[in-house]
Amino acid sequence: GDSVTQMEGPVTLSEEAFLTINCTYTATGYPSLFWYVQYPGEGLQLLLKATKADDKGSNKGFEATYRKETTSFHLEKGSVQVSDSAVYFCALSDNQFYFGTGTSLTVIP
Amino acid sequence: DTAVSQTPKYLVTQMGNDKSIKCEQNLGHDTMYWYKQDSKKFLKIMFSYNNKELIINETVPNRFSPKSPDKAHLNLHINSLELGDSAVYFCASSLYSGEVQFFGPGTRLTVL
Numbered sequence: 001g002d003s004v005t006q007m008e009g010p011v012t013l014s015e016e017a018f019l020t021i022n023c024t025y026t027a028t029g030y031p032s033l034f035w036y037v038q039y040p041g042e043g044l045q046l047l048l049k050a051t052k053a054d055d056k057g058s059n060k061g062f063e064a065t066y067r068k069e070t071t072s073f074h075l076e077k078g079s080v081q082v083s084d085s086a087v088y089f090c091a092l093s094d095n096q097f098y099f100g101t102g103t104s105l106t107v108i109p
Numbered sequence: 110d111t112a113v114s115q116t117p118k119y120l121v122t123q124m125g126n127d128k129s130i131k132c133e134q135n136l137g138h139d140t141m142y143w144y145k146q147d148s149k150k151f152l153k154i155m156f157s158y159n160n161k162e163l164i165i166n167e168t169v170p171n172r173f174s175p176k177s178p179d180k181a182h183l184n185l186h187i188n189s190l191e192l193g194d195s196a197v198y199f200c201a202s203s204l205y206s207g208e209v210q211f212f213g214p215g216t217r218l219t220v221l
Contacts, residue, residue, distance in 0.1 A: 034209070038150070043113075043199055043212035087150050095207040096165070102150040 002027045006090045006100035013080055013107050021075040021103045023064075023090035031094040033057075033066050033073040038087045038102070047075075047088070080107045112136050113213040115200050121219045122190055130185045130216045132200030140164075141183040142201040142210065143175060152199075158183055159206055187218075195220045 007022040025033065032051045036044040048057030053068035062077045075088060085107050090100040113134045122128055134141065142165075143155040156175045157165035163175070172188040183200060200213040 032207075043214045044152075044201075044210075045212065046209055049209065089152065093207045097154070097203075097207065097210060099152045099154075102152065104150065 002094050002098050004090050004092050004098050004100040006103055010104040015107055015109050016079045019077040019080045021088055023073045025071050025092050027094050029094045031092040034091040035075050036089040082107045113202055113211050115213040115216050119217050123221055126190050127188045132183045134181055134202040138202040138204050140203045140206045143185050144199040146197045190220045192220050
């Protein structure tokens with residue numbers, strides 16, 4: 001069945017460091033891929049998405065590219081801020097949503 | 110305007126009690142969901158309704174019963190609460206199944 005695997009956390013970075021959170025997927029069809037972010041005490045909110053191979057989703061300085069050949073959708077940001085501290089979820093949708101286990105990111109000043 | 114709202118935000122209760130959590134969305138979506146998030150942030154889908162009809166019912170104790178009076182509302186009733194039910198419960202909605210989901214702010218349930 002379909003599934004998403006993302007790197008385990010927690011991840012701790014200094015402000016302005018480069019961020020990569022790895023995500024790979026298994027799907028039988030051609031899913032859409034998503035990154036959601038959950039700030040402390042809040043619900044999940046969509047960060048970015050890509051609907052087909054080679055699409056790049058971007059938002060708030062975050063980027064992820066849909067790589068069909070490596071079945072990956074890694075999240076990157078060039079320079080993280082303290083306000084980026086949150087839990088990040090990779091997800092896929094192939095008529096049904098599948099979420100990864102979440103990666104906690106803490107950015108220290 | 111809040112897109113997906115849940116009440117209450119916090120719920121503290123004793124073991125064995127029955128409680129309900131309400132969810133409403135004003136986005137005009139057809140599909141609504143309930144998720145349980147544990148202390149390690151793992152998100153598990155419990156139920157999904159499409160236009161008031163149950164379409165996903167994961168392995169959840171039958172003490173949990175969703176009710177959808179109309180497509181804008183999906184409530185969760187829990188009977189005979191147990192310590193292991195303590196978690197944050199999220200409601201979500203999407204235009205249709207598989208589309209981008211919009212989440213509510215969550216209800217933190219603590220069973221003592």
